[in-house]
Amino acid sequence: MPTGIHHVTGITRRVQANVDFYAGFLGLRLVKRTGGFEDAEQLHLFYGDALGSPGSLVTFLVWEDGAPGRVGHGQVAEIALAVPPASIGDWLTRAMTARVPVEGPLRERGETVLRLKDPDGVIVKLVGADLPATAPLPDPIAPTRLRGVTILTEQPAATRDFLTRFGYRPGSTEGAAQRMESDTDVVDIRDATGFFPGIPGTGILDHVAFRAPDADAVRRMRLALKDTDATSVHDRKYFLSLYVREPAGTLLEYATDAPGFTVDEAAEHLGETLFVPPHDAARAEDLRVILPQFALPGEERSPMRELHFIHRFHRPENPDGSTIVLLHGTGGNESDLMPLAHRIAPNATLLGVRGRSTEEGINRWFRRYDAVTYDQEDIRAEVEAFAGFIAEAARAYGLDPAALTYLGYSNGANLLGAVMQLHPGLIGRAVLLRAVQVLEEPPALETQALAGSRVLMLTGARDPFARMAPALERALQDGGTALEARTLDAGHELRPEDASLTAGWLGHG
Structure with missing residues (x-):
């Protein structure tokens, strides 16, 4: 025995x-x-x-x-x-x-x-x-x-x-x-x-x-x-x-x-x-995207760098040369949006990033005082840090910042909206899911400050935060963004339409 x-x-x-x-x-x-x-x-x-x-x-x-x-x-x-x-x-x-x-x-x-x-x-x-x-x-x-x-x-x-x-x-x-x-x-x-x-x-x-x-x-x-x-x-x-x-x-x-x-x-x-x-x-395909990748000894590998934000790549079997940068919502992490992004663009390389702020042990992109009142100094500090991360990631991994697509949900989408206003020109193409304006005193952008940038905003009709979305839409449009804003029959949660509409929109790019 x-x-x-x-x-x-x-x-x-x-x-x-x-x-x-x-x-x-x-x-x-x-x-x-x-x-x-x-x-x-x-x-x-x-x-x-x-x-x-x-x-x-x-x-x-x-x-x-x-x-x-x-x-x-x-x-x-x-x-x-x-x-x-x-x-x-x-x-x-x-x-x-x-x-x-x-x-x-x-x-x-x-x-x-x-x-x-x-x-x-x-x-x-x-x-x-x-x-x-x-x-x-x-x-x-x-x-x-x-x-x-x-x-x-x-x-x-x-x-x-x-x-x-x-x-x-x-x-x-x-x-x-x-x-x-x-x-x-x-x-x-x-x-x-x-x-x-x-x-x-x-x-x-x-x-x-x-x-x-x-x-x-x-x-x-x-x-x-x-x-x-x-x-x-x-x-x-x-x-x-x-x-x-x-x-x-x-x-x-x-x-x-x-x-x-x-x-x-x-x-x-x-x-x-x-x-x-x-x-x-039933969710095997999603799990294979979420689970971290590695190389056995002797296999070709793509080294990971120690940068200012925790991040992870998912590299598909047949990459098409595109890269989507993913910013999770409150309580998420760097892999949360990978299944969604993989369904949208199966051959894109995915770069998931983890927010550095925490609230009661959950990940966020910036601090807040309550559900709709945000720490403005922290927003601006994390926007600067994220802009620096994109620059160092581009150097470390040989990425072209101008060719990146960004996809954010909720708190992550909010940070992307702030980045576009505070660092015009950094983000050329973005999908903002359930985003709102979090800047209390947004900068007065020049008329063409965001010319050349394209944004898809998808807002839920029953989203309790939806009333704060038009302010972000106006700010982006006033800066010259080519904005497509749509309202879905949804709340704050993600729906299948988010994937299909985003896939169609990216296909026009």
């Missing part, structure tokens, strides 16, 4: 850096890419041996540019991967050459260890241990399987006793760490009494999953955990599992070995196709 670790799951904020480290530097195989089963708008990547065997898997949920978490008690703090004992020197050289932060070699519990940090700061230990791989990787010094994990806990005895449910037995104690052993790996339980509690976010390990022999074992475990916070049994397509928190708060999973990752891809093509969970099949 299999025991031990099935997989360990972390959270990353930079998908490309994550792929470069785990598939590139470490040489693990990317065996699956899919939308998350809890939230399909989160990319989930699985790395492992040549077949993604249970016991070799390290997985990551991608929160692109997400807020960092904090490692503390009630969390998995380290991953340990077994590598051939004679390869430690090679790994030290490889780490120094790649400028990967490394500590060691050290001796821990009789084993030689290198302690690395991945791009998010997650500690990855390479342990010299003779543990053969179930499905070896091509690189002779590649990790063979998971050697173990370290859990931080304020209740080490309770955590230890809980792990016995999953086939672990007490091993040696060293300092503040109690080792628990299975037939194949270890869990080090470290007493973190008095330490800070962990905080979810990027750069942390979310949970560790243990191996279940079959679905019946998972169901029996669910009955045995009936007095805990254990979840119901979930079908994750590649395995069945349940989740439960041990007494000190660390999230654990219990997952079957079968059916495995070859259920929807041939072994030779594992990790090549982006899948979405079956229950999200």
Whole structure:
């Protein structure tokens, strides 16, 4: 009966850096890419041996540019991967050459260890241990399987006793760490009494999953955990599992070995196709646009730059050379409008941008005092910042500012309207969905200040903010904009007509 670790799951904020480290530097195989089963708008990547065997898997949920978490008690703090004992020197050289932060070699519990940090700061230990791989990787010094994990806990005895449910037995104690052993790996339980509690976010390990022999074992475990916070049994397509928190708060999973990752891809093509969970099949096309793109080692890639606004590109399979800049509404993010824009212009490259202001934890483009009263200084400051971002993005990515099309919704459309008034000539073509005039003292534009610019404004007849739209229309027209303003049978929400009308309008450009 299999025991031990099935997989360990972390959270990353930079998908490309994550792929470069785990598939590139470490040489693990990317065996699956899919939308998350809890939230399909989160990319989930699985790395492992040549077949993604249970016991070799390290997985990551991608929160692109997400807020960092904090490692503390009630969390998995380290991953340990077994590598051939004679390869430690090679790994030290490889780490120094790649400028990967490394500590060691050290001796821990009789084993030689290198302690690395991945791009998010997650500690990855390479342990010299003779543990053969179930499905070896091509690189002779590649990790063979998971050697173990370290859990931080304020209740080490309770955590230890809980792990016995999953086939672990007490091993040696060293300092503040109690080792628990299975037939194949270890869990080090470290007493973190008095330490800070962990905080979810990027750069942390979310949970560790243990191996279940079959679905019946998972169901029996669910009955045995009936007095805990254990979840119901979930079908994750590649395995069945349940989740439960041990007494000190660390999230654990219990997952079957079968059916495995070859259920929807041939072994030779594992990790090549982006899948979405079956229950999200109806919006599969939208999800494939929302989920961040990346390149595997050796594939052609388009590097992302660190600029003043968080942003993301979506590059279609057959780009037509056009680029649409997307500005989300209140509470949105840089990918929100990508499905809409992709339906409007399937072959356009999409540049989604995230507003820098926040209001009660949600993204905005500028501050407001109430629903219709806006911070004028903040508007003007963010307009200047956005204009600077467009200039630096043009330099960084080789874009022609004059050839860009802008599409904004609600708060994002409002910022675009302000940009056009405060920086006439910067925006040549824009689609403003549910936009209003947010400038209390708009500049007096010269008659032809906006000559050559084209704008489509779509306003909802039942939109509670619609009364503020005519002021923006007049300002743009007075500046010489070729404006087409239409009123839809809608409220503030987006409707299918927004896509069809925008597609038709862009087709005339």
